[in-house]
Amino acid sequence: MTDGSEPRLEDAATLPGVPDEFQRLWTPHRMAYIQAGPEPLREACPFCAAPGKSDPDGLIVARGKTAYVLLNLFPYNSGHLLVCPYRHIGLYDEATPEEIAEIGALTQTAMRVLRQVSRCDGFNIGMNQGAVAGAGVDAHLHQHVVPRWATDANFFPIIAKTKALPQLLGDVRQAVAAAWPAS
Secondary structure (H helix, E strand, O other): OOOOOOOOOOOHHHOOOOOOOOOOOOOHHHHHHHHHOOOHHHOOOHHHHHHHOOHHHHOEEEEOOOEEEEEOOOOOOOOOEEEEEOOOOOOHHHOOHHHHHHHHHHHHHHHHHHHHHHOOOEEEEEOOOOHHHOOOOOOOOOEEEEEEOOOOOOHHHHHHOOOOOOOOHHHHHHHHHHHOOOO
16 A cells, blocks of 8 residues: 555455456356256256246246246246146157147247347247257257347357346246236
């Protein structure tokens, strides 16, 4: 110190917003995965477990008769939804006509709601069936509904293999569930 006083240690928590050379990407929702261990989804089917939880705990935004809609725990973009049958089936051709119809109707509603809530410009919609096709949970059929924006591509995924998600999962679930039409 130039004024002759003793140097004083400061707790970093008292210095929010003080700029330094580090850039930070805050992802508090990822702590659940860190605490769960390396393979939390291998012990039980998350799509069979989710309907038995409360909607907020299961990240469920809508429930139908044969299928339901929930947020993806590992989203590609904010608002990444999954449409799943309640039955534990792995492939689309194992679904009943009723399940197929409801998965389609829920997907259409998901698109309308996401367009309203997030003002997205488009969607990626699809199913990866089987581990060889890229399904993270290959034993339970699920359709992805991923909102896209004209400006959502940036250098993070390409250079840093990092996806910036501007909203917490709970906040997204609440907004989508609140906008979902009553059945």
